[in-house]
Amino acid sequence: xxxxxxxxxxxxxxxxxxxxxxxxxxxxxxxxxxxxxxxxxxxxxxxxxxxxxxxxxxxxxxxxxxxxxxxxxxxxxxxxxxxxxxxxxxxxxxxxxxxxxxxxxxxxxxxxxxxxxxxxxxxxxxxxxxxxxxxxxxxxxxxxxxxxxxxxxxxxxxxxxxxxxxxxxxxxxxxxxxxxxxxxxxxxxxxxxxxxxxxxxxxxxxxxxxxxxxxxxxxxxxxxxxxxxxxxxxxxxxxxxxxxxxxxxxxxxxxxxxxxxxxxxxxxxxxxxxxxxxxxxxxxxxxxxxxxxxxxxxxxxxxxxxxxxxxxxxxxxxxxxxxxxxxxxxxxxxxxxxxxxxxxxxxxxxxxxxxx
Amino acid sequence: xxxxxxxxxxxxxxxxxxxxxxxxxxxxxxxxxxxxxxxxxxxxxxxxxxxxxxxxxxxxxxxxxxxxxxxxxxxxxxxxxxxxxxxxxxxxxxxxxxxxxxxxxxxxxxxxxxxxxxxxxxxxxxxxxxxxxxxxxxxxxxxxxxxxxxxxxxxxxxxxxxxxxxxxxxxxxxxxxxxxxxxxxxxxxxxxxxxxxxxxxxxxxxxxxxxxxxxxxxxxxxxxxxxxxxxxxxxxxxxxxxxxxxxxxxxxxxxxxxxxxxxxxxxxxxxxxxxxxxxxxxxxxxxxxxxxxxxxxxxxxxxxxxxxxxxxxxxxxxxxxxxxxxxxxxxxxxxxxxxxxxxxxxxxxxxxxxxxxxxxxxxxxxxxxxxxxxxxxxxxxxxxxxxxxxxxxxxxxxxxxxxxxxxxxxxxxxxxxxxxx
Numbered sequence: 001x002x003x004x005x006x007x008x009x010x011x012x013x014x015x016x017x018x019x020x021x022x023x024x025x026x027x028x029x030x031x032x033x034x035x036x037x038x039x040x041x042x043x044x045x046x047x048x049x050x051x052x053x054x055x056x057x058x059x060x061x062x063x064x065x066x067x068x069x070x071x072x073x074x075x076x077x078x079x080x081x082x083x084x085x086x087x088x089x090x091x092x093x094x095x096x097x098x099x100x101x102x103x104x105x106x107x108x109x110x111x112x113x114x115x116x117x118x119x120x121x122x123x124x125x126x127x128x129x130x131x132x133x134x135x136x137x138x139x140x141x142x143x144x145x146x147x148x149x150x151x152x153x154x155x156x157x158x159x160x161x162x163x164x165x166x167x168x169x170x171x172x173x174x175x176x177x178x179x180x181x182x183x184x185x186x187x188x189x190x191x192x193x194x195x196x197x198x199x200x201x202x203x204x205x206x207x208x209x210x211x212x213x214x215x216x217x218x219x220x221x222x223x224x225x226x227x228x229x230x231x232x233x234x235x236x237x238x239x240x241x242x243x244x245x246x247x248x249x250x251x252x253x254x255x256x257x258x259x260x261x262x263x264x265x266x267x268x269x270x271x272x273x274x275x276x277x278x279x280x281x282x283x284x285x286x287x288x289x290x291x292x293x294x295x296x297x298x299x300x301x302x303x304x305x306x307x308x309x310x311x312x313x314x315x316x317x318x319x320x321x322x323x324x325x326x327x328x329x330x331x332x333x334x335x336x337x338x339x340x341x342x343x344x345x346x347x348x349x350x351x352x353x354x355x356x
Numbered sequence: 357x358x359x360x361x362x363x364x365x366x367x368x369x370x371x372x373x374x375x376x377x378x379x380x381x382x383x384x385x386x387x388x389x390x391x392x393x394x395x396x397x398x399x400x401x402x403x404x405x406x407x408x409x410x411x412x413x414x415x416x417x418x419x420x421x422x423x424x425x426x427x428x429x430x431x432x433x434x435x436x437x438x439x440x441x442x443x444x445x446x447x448x449x450x451x452x453x454x455x456x457x458x459x460x461x462x463x464x465x466x467x468x469x470x471x472x473x474x475x476x477x478x479x480x481x482x483x484x485x486x487x488x489x490x491x492x493x494x495x496x497x498x499x500x501x502x503x504x505x506x507x508x509x510x511x512x513x514x515x516x517x518x519x520x521x522x523x524x525x526x527x528x529x530x531x532x533x534x535x536x537x538x539x540x541x542x543x544x545x546x547x548x549x550x551x552x553x554x555x556x557x558x559x560x561x562x563x564x565x566x567x568x569x570x571x572x573x574x575x576x577x578x579x580x581x582x583x584x585x586x587x588x589x590x591x592x593x594x595x596x597x598x599x600x601x602x603x604x605x606x607x608x609x610x611x612x613x614x615x616x617x618x619x620x621x622x623x624x625x626x627x628x629x630x631x632x633x634x635x636x637x638x639x640x641x642x643x644x645x646x647x648x649x650x651x652x653x654x655x656x657x658x659x660x661x662x663x664x665x666x667x668x669x670x671x672x673x674x675x676x677x678x679x680x681x682x683x684x685x686x687x688x689x690x691x692x693x694x695x696x697x698x699x700x701x702x703x704x705x706x707x708x709x710x711x712x713x714x715x716x717x718x719x720x721x722x723x724x725x726x727x728x729x730x731x732x733x734x735x736x737x738x739x740x741x742x743x744x745x746x747x748x749x750x751x752x753x754x755x756x757x758x759x760x761x762x763x764x765x766x767x768x769x770x771x772x773x774x775x776x777x
Contacts, residue, residue: 004423005503009554010511011547012522015454015529015539017509018463023529030532032651043530051530061491063381064468064477071461071468082464084457084481086523086574093530111376127484130407131378132432132448132491134415139407141378142370149373173671175484178578210714212672239672245416252411265578267570267585269620269644272577274675286408287366309614310648 020081020093022051038158039114040100053091054078054103056112057123057148057155060088061131061141069110077103087123087165089116115156119309121164121300122155124148125177129170135242136170137185137255138284143168146288147183150297154304161307161316164300167263171249172237178263180313181299182275183292185284186258190234191247198226202244210239257282257292261299261325262314273314279331295331302328321355359395359442361386362402366409385477393476396492399442400476403434420447420495422502425554428512429498445494446476450487450513451505452546455524455539457482466508474501485563486523486574487513511550517714518556519549519704524566525573527586533646534568535586535659536687542566544693545700552704559711559720562704569655570643576667576678581707581717582700583664583678588656589686591636598652603630615645660686661696665703665729666718676718681730683740702733736766 016024026045033043041053058066070090074082077099078092085091090112092103104114116122124147127133129140147166154160167176169184176182198204204227208216215233219226227247229240238249249255259282263275278299282292299313306328307316317325326333339347361383370379382404386397403414420431430448437444453459467488471477476492483489488510493501502512513521522545525531527538545564552558565576568586576583603611608626616624623638624645632652646653663685664678682699686692703717706729711720721729730737739745 007422007424007502007554008506008511009550010506010509011550012452012543013454013509013511014543015456015458018454018460019456019458019529023458028528028534028537030528030530030534032532032654034650043532053530057376058481059376059378059381061378061381061478061480063385064472064479065384066376066381067464067468067479067481071464074461080461082459082461083526084453084459085526086482086486088481090481113374113376125484128480130404130413132415132430132446133413134417134432136413138411142367142408145370145373145375145377145379148375152374174669174675177484177575177669178675206714210672212674237670237672250412255411265575266572266643267577267640268642268647269618272572272677274677284411286411287369310618310644 018081020051020079022049022095023093025049026051035118035158036097036100038120038156039104039117041117042097050095050097052094052097052100054094054100054107054114055085055089055091055116056107056114057116058088058090058112059141059145060123060126070112073103073106073110077106085116087116087125089123113152113156115158118158119160119162120155120158121151121160121166124166124168125179126168127170127175133170134245135238135250137187137238137250138170138257139286140168140170140176142287143183143289143292146290147293147296150293151300154300160304162310162312164303164313165265166296171241173239178265178272178275180261180263180275180303181296182260182263183296184258184260185255186280187236187238187249187251187255188281189251189254190229190231190236191238191240191249192251193227193229194246194248195221195224195226197246198244199224201246202227207240207244207247210243212237212239216240252284255284256280257284257289259292259295259299262317264312264314269310270312270315270318275314277337278325278329280336295329298331299329323355359398361398362405364401364405367401367405382478388477391472391477393472393492395442396446396476396494397443397478399440399444400446400492403436403440403443406436406439415446420498422499422512425512427515427518427554427556429502430515431495443492446492447495447498449475449490449493449498449502449505450483450485450515450521451490451510452513452521453482453486453488455542456526456529457486458529463508467505467510470501470504470508474504485513485521487521512554514553514556514561516556517558517560518562519546519553519558520561520563521553522546522564522566522580523574523576525568527566527568531568532650533571533586533643533655535588535655536568536584536661537693538566538568538584538586541584541661541687541693541696545697548697548701549704558704558708560714560716562707562717564700570641571647577664578667578675578677579669580667580678581665582703583667584696585662585664586655586659587641587662587684588659589684590656590658592634592639592646592656593654594632594634595652595654596631599632599649600630602649602652615648618644620644658686659688660684660692663696663699666716666721668716668718672714673719673722676716676722678718679721679726680738680741681733681735683738699733699735706732737763
């Protein structure tokens with residue numbers, strides 16, 4: 001019998017093998033940059049070298065034909081190199097200004113929108129959804145496609161007060177992350193337990209330990225060892241579902257969408273912030289999720305029309321106050337907007353400062 | 357006769373509209389009759405359409421891997437394998453991209469060649485952790501596909517309770533705001549943790565991310581256990597002629613509204629001659645003014661990093677931002693980079709020894725307190741680690757004098773060292 005091949009544990013590949021030669025030559029020696037138009041960056045090195053970057057949106061979940069098309073465009077119009085951003089935008093680098101327009105035309109005629117720079121709405125960072133995840137309550141790529149169709153103009157233009165980063169998540173773990181706007185699944189009912197399977201599939205103590213509110217306990221059900229949920233305590237987070245699939249949390253009717261705003265990763269101006277709940281109970285309505293899209297657009301336009309230059313969504317709301325936010329977006333304010341755990345007291349308004 | 361493309365009336369509605377459609381891509385793969393993956397992708401489309409109809413997912417996990425590794429393949433078996441047998445096994449490869457996600461067309465085409473030979477032809481560039489995700493491989497094809505990817509120079513990323521795939525921003529390759537060599541730091545650290553990545557045995561996942569400045573383009577602060585953010589210690593660089601040119605072009609109102617008053621610590625003032633007055637002692641290196649005036653302003657010259665520890669997403673006790681553990685570490689020489697790597701290993705060792713099962717670093721620190729964590733990793737206290745000192749008077753302070761003595765000794769040390777020179 002032949003020895004199995006052992007892996008070469010090469011780790012993170014060396015980027016210098018693949019990097020555009022101008023980026024390699026000027027590594028760590030860039031002087032300044034500007035943006036000649038939406039979707040285009042222009043960087044100048046201390047030595048005088050210049051590089052133009054054209055950024056375009058992709059569908060993230062790409063077929064090989066799409067990847068090969070991007071390669072063909074890179075070979076014909078962009079000196080054979082590209083890179084990707086954390087939000088699945090593709091960037092092509094060229095060494096002279098006159099190569100920019102033909103590259104833009106090649107991208108646009110192949111269906112790749114040029115944009116996503118500066119104060120635009122960038123591509124939505126998202127998860128896998130029904131296409132590939134084992135615990136999704138909704139799709140990811142489909143929600144994103146529907147939303148990006150609706151926000152296409154905002155991707156290809158720089159008309160927002162500052163950059164807008166949107167995320168989606170198909171369970172409450174929220175792999176999509178913090179966003180100026182986040183569209184996330186919000187379960188509203190406790191898990192439905194298949195007691196025949198629990199003892200066969202689940203490591204029960206691990207499942208009990210996973211619950212953030214200690215609502216799960218071991219129990220004998222119909223003579224079989226299983227688990228039971230204290231439905232008064234359950235917060236419907238779904239944390240028990242991944243380690244114990246017989247505790248089904250996804251519900252085609254009662255798993256809703258919720259919208260959160262004001263999340264921010266950077267330490268720029270204000271410190272990083274978590275996004276805050278503004279709307280829930282939104283139908284999980286494939287294939288185009290029109291109800292969620294409508295609310296997102298409403299929030300986006302309120303921000304666009306009212307925020308000052310450079311204010312991110314959360315900074316704008318911080319300035320105008322939450323009453324004005326709910327007024328401008330015409331969203332209802334309910335008891336669910338007020339957090340109730342011990343540490344949430346800092347979220348209350350402990351002052352005489354009131355917005356009218 | 358070849359299998360028919362399934363009817364997908366719901367997915368078809370995602371082919372219209374201006375944004376690139378993943379459905380069109382899936383259909384291209386499913387219609388590639390000359391390719392081995394066409395039947396698998398027809399089947400996949402059928403299952404996905406079913407999910408759209410029923411609003412349910414149909415994938416479950418399992419155990420699939422490659423020889424020598426305990427992570428890197430995400431197994432996916434269909435619960436609808438009888439109806440959709442060709443996509444019954446649809447595993448994902450998590451493959452680490454080059455730092456900064458740079459590619460040339462040759463390497464991407466080779467990647468596509470391998471993936472067309474063994475897999476579905478579906479690639480995500482990139483996943484939320486930064487992986488190249490090759491989605492859709494049969495159990496049988498996993499090992500030969502990996503062998504070819506590996507020979508091409510790619511290695512698998514992390515999954516489960518191990519070190520995860522990492523991300524670095526474009527950084528020094530194309531950004532004047534970069535304050536260190538992100539790719540160097542990323543590759544040094546991650547490639548020294550490959551055992552913890554490929555054979556996961558940590559309490560829970562552990563993520564590193566590398567951003568060149570406070571703009572944090574890879575979301576390190578929130579999305580990593582160990583966030584390395586570029587910064588500088590000396591004064592910001594100001595080209596006063598360019599400041600004047602900015603004011604002349606854009607006007608004083610814009611300069612005041614968009615630069616001066618937006619400084620979070622009021623460290624900026626516009627002089628009467630339209631030059632900029634910077635109070636560098638108050639500046640917190642937030643990058644705002646530098647973002648606005650890209651020609652006039654730049655980070656200082658004494659550059660390095662701030663390290664934040666403990667960021668994570670919701671599961672299970674709610675989101676946490678990373679918090680400052682090292683306010684400044686100079687990163688210039690190879691030795692400096694080794695110091696950073698050494699810190700990473702001290703944090704990892706402490707995490708392995710002290711975290712509970714399924715507990716992230718941030719949760720561990722919340723449980724044991726920052727002070728115990730700092731003692732464990734051998735890092736001195738610094739007021740930069742807190743937003744403000746404690747407000748609760750219920751605290752036992754009978755070790756006060758000893759702590760003051762430690763502080764005085766630390767504070768005196770640099771002065772003494774200087775006097776000895």
